[in-house]
Amino acid sequence: MNHDDLRYGNLKHMQTAWSETTPGVVHASWSGHLTACGRPVIEAKPVYESHPRDITCAECGATAVFDLHTAREHAKAITEKYEASGLLTSGETFRLREDAIKAIAPQAFKRRRAGDSWNAISSNFLMSTGAATGTDGTSIFVGKIGMAVIEGLSASELKEKY
Template sequence: MNHDGLRFGNLDYMQIAWSEVTPGEVHASWSGHLTACGESVIKAKPVYDSRVRDITCAECGATAVFDLGTAREKAKAITEKYEATGSLSRADAVSLRETALQTIAPQAFKARRAGDSWNAISSNYLMSTGAATETDGTSILVGRVGLAVIEGLEVSEYQGGY
């Protein structure tokens, strides 16, 4: 998943692409060589003929329509508090944030494409992870990090149609 800030916001330079690894799936590429999800490109449309709405790969779609850096920063603000108290190591904090982002962003892309509200996405996340009903510290942490990721995706969402 996108780890740099060069892709989001540069939809003018995005190309729709295909990969042999995923026949029938439509990806996004900014290089023409690799998709946003890391697959090799066998064919890409020209930039002028590429639209976000054509992307079917949820990971590529999430990279295209959300600023993943913003979501990372929101999640980092939550985990830093746990790191400061020593209840979470730096490695575990980074792993938790990245796992949350890699899991939530593609699902949010699919849900938003289907017309779901951000409130529905948040509620679904909390219910599916058990963070809404569990009271132990781990569930609360997972819930807070996930909600922070969702908040970051919401505030950074591409406002064009997809």
């Protein structure tokens, strides 16, 4: 998943692209060499012909239409106190946040494109992870991180139709 936060909000430099490794799937690229999901590009449309609505790769789509940095910051607000108290290391909290983004952002892209509301996406996340019904600390922690990521994605979503 994208770690280069300069990509989002810079859609005027985005190219829709294709990779040999995923025939028939349309990706996003900002370099023309690699897709946002890290696959090698074999062909890319010119920037002026590229639009997020053409992207079919959920990971590339999430990178294009959400500010993943905002999602990271929302999740970081949850994990900071666990890190400060010594319950988790810096590396562990980083991996938790990145894993949450990697799992949630592509699904949110697909669900938003299908017309689902953020409320439906949040409810689905809570039910599918057991965070809605779990009473143990781990379920609650996972739910908090996931909901923070979803809030960050919602707050930073591309405002135009995709």
